Amino acid sequence: xxxxxxxxxxxxxxxxxxxxxxQMLHDAGHEVVFATxxxxxxxxxxxxxxxxxxxxxxxxxxxxxxxxxALCDDPAFRSPLAWGxxxxxxxxxxxxxxxxxxxxxxxxxxxxxQRQVGAFWALERPVAAxxxxxxxxxxxxxxxxxxxxxxxxxxxxxxxxxxxxxYFLTAWKLGRYYRTYRAYVxxxxxxxxxxxxxQFVRGPRTLSKRGTASDDRPAxxxxxxxxxxxxxxxxxxxxxxxxxxxxx
Numbered sequence: 547x548x549x550x551x552x553x554x555x556x557x558x559x560x561x562x563x564x565x566x567x568x569q570m571l572h573d574a575g576h577e578v579v580f581a582t583x584x585x586x587x588x589x590x591x592x593x594x595x596x597x598x599x600x601x602x603x604x605x606x607x608x609x610x611x612x613x614x615x616a617l618c619d620d621p622a623f624r625s626p627l628a629w630g631x632x633x634x635x636x637x638x639x640x641x642x643x644x645x646x647x648x649x650x651x652x653x654x655x656x657x658x659x660q661r662q663v664g665a666f667w668a669l670e671r672p673v674a675a676x677x678x679x680x681x682x683x684x685x686x687x688x689x690x691x692x693x694x695x696x697x698x699x700x701x702x703x704x705x706x707x708x709x710x711x712x713y714f715l716t717a718w719k720l721g722r723y724y725r726t727y728r729a730y731v732x733x734x735x736x737x738x739x740x741x742x743x744x745q746f747v748r749g750p751r752t753l754s755k756r757g758t759a760s761d762d763r764p765a766x767x768x769x770x771x772x773x774x775x776x777x778x779x780x781x782x783x784x785x786x787x788x789x790x791x792x793x794x
Contacts, residue, residue: 550577550578550789551634555589555654557647558592559645561592561596562595563677568613576790578622579622581628582626582629592646607758629658629659638671640667642683646726647723647726654726660687663683674785675703675773676781677776681703684696685738696735700745701745703732708777752780755780762783
């Protein structure tokens with residue numbers, strides 16, 4: 547059994563990108579340990595993704611929402627560690643989920659978390675990041691090289707065309723809900739790479755088709771040694787399966 551560390555913000559993480567990997571890791575017998583900034587609150591997903599972003603659409607699918615309901619009863623989820631109190635060497639893998647609402651900034655910008663992520667990266671154990679979670683890696687420094695941990699790896703993240711499309715589709719009602727920062731996720735991730743043209747992998751274009759428990763055809767994951775990355779919630783099932791393969 548592996549121990550997997552999953553840092554989260556207090557509010558606004560993506561339902562699917564947390565609940566699907568948690569359920570699949572849990573079903574496989576692995577221990578999932580959650581951590582928040584202070585460890586003093588039960589984290590909560592972005593409520594819009596549970597209710598539907600616009601007119602009941604664009605939110606999480608039914609199965610991930612059911613997984614999230616079960617996750618909310620998990621004792622490990624209800625009693626998270628604090629980021630700074632986590633002994634990263636006691637974990638076998640690190641999973642960095644995403645989310646785009648403003649509450650995510652707590653997680654994306656925290657320097658204590660970034661130091662912990664850099665320390666874990668230096669252990670050369672499996673690291674998995676999806677969507678905005680890749681930003682945490684783009685901002686984390688490998689203590690062995692004093693360079694971004696992503697400097698020499700191949701990666702994907704939320705592609706610019708996806709982020710831009712979601713923003714333009716919903717800005718009339720939700721303003722900058724889909725724009726966590728003024729810079730696009732893809733642009734910040736590219737800036738951490740030594741050779742973005744070679745290392746950044748956008749993947750096939752998609753706006754609506756998602757992978758499921760039984761169909762990985764619409765999904766996309768980039769694998770580079772012990773590191774794997776994915777673009778958005780539509781990749782979550784394949785993303786979790788690939789992480790499980792590494793833990794096996």
